[in-house]
Amino acid sequence: MPDTDSEFKGQALPLKDSDFERAAARLGCEVAAIRAVAEVESGGRSGFLPDKRPKILFESRWFHKLTGGRYDASHGGISTPTWVRNYRGGAAEYQRLNEAIALDREAALKSTSWGMFQILGVNFAVAGFGDVQAYVTAQLVSEGAHLDAFAGFVTANRLDDELRDRRWSDFARGYNGPGYRQNRYDEKMADAYARYSGGAIAPTTLDVQRALNARGANLDTDGKTGPLTRAAIREFQRDAGLPITGVADPATLAALGLSHDHDPVATSARLNDV
Structure with missing residues (x-):
């Protein structure tokens, strides 16, 4: 089985002001809006584990989809026809990724959500990369790369107008799904924006x-x-x-x-x- 302990360790650089400014320019919104979403979506936590590997979640439904379900019977912990909460969390997610890489590396990387904003590898193109390996390699470097992937995802899903105009409920619905109200994502983003913007509109x-x-x-x-x-x-x-x-x-x-x-x-x- 491959060893991802060393393969996926990177520089793990934290977010900088210039990262927020770059994302805001790309999306055409305020820096305060980007900071608000980053705080809420990341829970204020780093996008990296203490050992400098990006935080990940392995999505068994996506691995099933990308491999035609041929590993459902033999590897039911990493390949399922529907979404199930089978995460191990933290560094243990790399054990699941290891298992999947041994079967189909490309599908495994695409089925993993990476970094601070948990953008799936299958979205590598909207994040600006030619293949999933290049996308993953960038995610090892910095939280700024995580933020760039987020900006690409927002643009591809046409949520930038919602962010630009601070329509928090519409943005949260599009980004987090219909259950956003349960977690009060829209209210949390509005509160964070008010802090970062100093109340200015x-x-x-x-x-x-x-x-x-x-x-x-x-x-x-x-x-x-x-x-x-x-x-x-x-x-x-x-x-x-x-x-x-x-x-x-x-x-x-x-x-x-x-x-x-x-x-x-x-x-x-x-x-x-x-």
């Missing part, structure tokens, strides 16, 4: 759309930064003599009369094409 996508409409645009005020909103921002920037980016950056927000003094990262640093 930044402009939302809806605010940007309304400000553009007041200046002659004819946008649906739907809170989604789609291609029409992008085009309207570009037209406004052109008329205002600003760099034409299609992004509601701080200079554009200020020209629209929308304050963004409390957060150095643009509210809409990345616009969706939806």
Whole structure:
């Protein structure tokens, strides 16, 4: 059986301010919003075990799915047709991963959720990697890499507008599933955001759309930064003599009369094409 005690040990670097700023820029939201979600989703805990291996959970349902169920009978502890709470927790999860790697390495890595935000390996592409091994290798380095994977997952699942506009219930429903209320994820995120933002409220996508409409645009005020909103921002920037980016950056927000003094990262640093 393979030895993952050494294979999956990495630098285990903690989160830095620049990691939060990078994720906020990618998602087009405030740093305070990223910090709030990170605190709630990680429980305020490190993404690494004391031995510098990433925290993991092995998902037997995914291993069943990715291997066509051919190991259900012989390895029922790591391959099940439905979700069951069969986790061992902590370092013992690597024992389950070891067992799966001996059967099918790629499926095993894809069936494991990694790091601070527990993003499954099967999501390697949305996290920006060409294969699951490259994704896993990055997760060994830092919590910043864990945060990057989270940002990719949020973007792929079109939850960035919810995060940008601080619609905590909608975000928690999409990220945590319909049982989010039981754990009060939305309330916890709202409370954490209030602490990190100092109580300040930044402009939302809806605010940007309304400000553009007041200046002659004819946008649906739907809170989604789609291609029409992008085009309207570009037209406004052109008329205002600003760099034409299609992004509601701080200079554009200020020209629209929308304050963004409390957060150095643009509210809409990345616009969706939806």
